[in-house]
Amino acid sequence: MNKSKHRKSIAAAFGAMMLGSAFMPATASAEDVVIGVFVPTTGALAPLGTDMRNGYELAAKGATVKGNPVRVVVEDSAAKADVGLRKAQKLVLEDKAKILVGGASSAVVLGIGAQAQRLNVPILTTNSQAVQTTGEQCSRYMFRTNPNDAMMAHANAIMMKEKPELLEKKWFVVFHDFVWGQSNKGEFAKIPGINIVGEAGRPLGTADWSSAISQIQSSGADAIYLALAVGDDMPAFIRQARSFGVNSFMLPPLGMPDTMLQAVGQDGVGMITGGLFGSWMSEETNPSMKEFVKEYVEAYGVVPGPQAIQAFAGMELTIAAMEAAETLDTDGIIASLENTSVDTVIGKLQVRKEDHQGMVGTYMSESALLPDAPHGAKIGWKVLKEIPWDAIKVEVADTGCKGF
Numbered sequence: 001m002n003k004s005k006h007r008k009s010i011a012a013a014f015g016a017m018m019l020g021s022a023f024m025p026a027t028a029s030a031e032d033v034v035i036g037v038f039v040p041t042t043g044a045l046a047p048l049g050t051d052m053r054n055g056y057e058l059a060a061k062g063a064t065v066k067g068n069p070v071r072v073v074v075e076d077s078a079a080k081a082d083v084g085l086r087k088a089q090k091l092v093l094e095d096k097a098k099i100l101v102g103g104a105s106s107a108v109v110l111g112i113g114a115q116a117q118r119l120n121v122p123i124l125t126t127n128s129q130a131v132q133t134t135g136e137q138c139s140r141y142m143f144r145t146n147p148n149d150a151m152m153a154h155a156n157a158i159m160m161k162e163k164p165e166l167l168e169k170k171w172f173v174v175f176h177d178f179v180w181g182q183s184n185k186g187e188f189a190k191i192p193g194i195n196i197v198g199e200a201g202r203p204l205g206t207a208d209w210s211s212a213i214s215q216i217q218s219s220g221a222d223a224i225y226l227a228l229a230v231g232d233d234m235p236a237f238i239r240q241a242r243s244f245g246v247n248s249f250m251l252p253p254l255g256m257p258d259t260m261l262q263a264v265g266q267d268g269v270g271m272i273t274g275g276l277f278g279s280w281m282s283e284e285t286n287p288s289m290k291e292f293v294k295e296y297v298e299a300y301g302v303v304p305g306p307q308a309i310q311a312f313a314g315m316e317l318t319i320a321a322m323e324a325a326e327t328l329d330t331d332g333i334i335a336s337l338e339n340t341s342v343d344t345v346i347g348k349l350q351v352r353k354e355d356h357q358g359m360v361g362t363y364m365s366e367s368a369l370l371p372d373a374p375h376g377a378k379i380g381w382k383v384l385k386e387i388p389w390d391a392i393k394v395e396v397a398d399t400g401c402k403g404f
Helices: 001-009 046-060 082-092 106-113 148-161 177-186 210-219 233-243 258-268 280-284 287-300 307-326 328-338
Strands: 033-039 068-076 101-104 123-125 142-144 171-176 198-203 221-226 248-252 272-276 343-344 346-347 362-369 379-387
Touching: 001 343, 033 046, 033 082, 046 068, 046 082, 046 101, 046 258, 046 307, 068 082, 068 171, 082 106, 101 280, 101 307, 106 258, 123 307, 148 177, 148 272, 148 362, 171 177, 171 210, 177 198, 177 221, 198 210, 198 343, 210 233, 221 233, 233 258, 233 287, 248 272, 258 379, 272 379, 280 287, 280 379, 287 307, 307 343, 307 346
Parallel strands: 033 068, 033 101, 101 123, 123 142, 171 198, 171 221, 221 248
Antiparallel strands: 272 362, 343 346, 362 379
């Protein structure tokens, strides 16, 4: 990828950007175009939020909107709906953000979305998977660029058709008992022919999974579906389950950040998913990804995880839409987001105008050992197959969105 050409495609070069809200002045100058980012940088989902923040910052580095420097202001949502709403209000009222971008937690996104009309700014999430986000609670203010739970379930159903031995397994579902976990396990249960023999819900931040593991062991299950938010809990569950002698096949619906994959180590090898958001290992065939991975590793010292990749692509779309907007007021940005298409590291990215769902696919992938440790990664999500949007999309009439 020609780096200067790539930057030009989303906007012209813009000034240097700070690394987080702690280093940001309280208010923006008249020349700044402020993009407010809300992600958890503390708490159970901090690894996820950190990956997202890194992706946003890297995508924004070196671009402008309409000749003015863009300033990204990052606020910590702590993955809590009330905190997220307070931070969203701060970003809009104090920092004068033109748009809010982020959302590691669907509960936070839905909470902010419920106040979107009052906040009167567009909101773009690159990680909220709950169907409601662009479904029953769709809004003219809300945009999503990542696949949702229903799309990921469709992708996993496609994978199971290609690997029928997976449908023959007896599945136990471990889920986080909050908005996203409930949505995700519900969509998994809709896969035709799936045999679920038990489930265990636990709160976010669970450190001891022994009671859930006992349920798995007594259920007769030989496969585990991990409807767990990809924070600290998921690697904790995997390590504890393996230490208890649970060798069952594991399917995380959308994978997990590569930093966590490295931390889990050998226990994380052999997992498979149809719903991966993106893989840095596609750099072998994708020049844009190759350039992004190079920049990311240089900046942060680790390979980008799926959420960092989605964040990078979502910020590319955000900046492109703001550059193309007739005006930078709320109506102008919304109209431009509905009509902008941009080439990103995950391919062409645009949203469906009727419900603001990103028209993106997923990746069928397997976690594999990497003997040569490229970029320092000893394990990575090896892409087995790309699953396009047309294969996993949910028709607007079936989303629950009643229009804007």
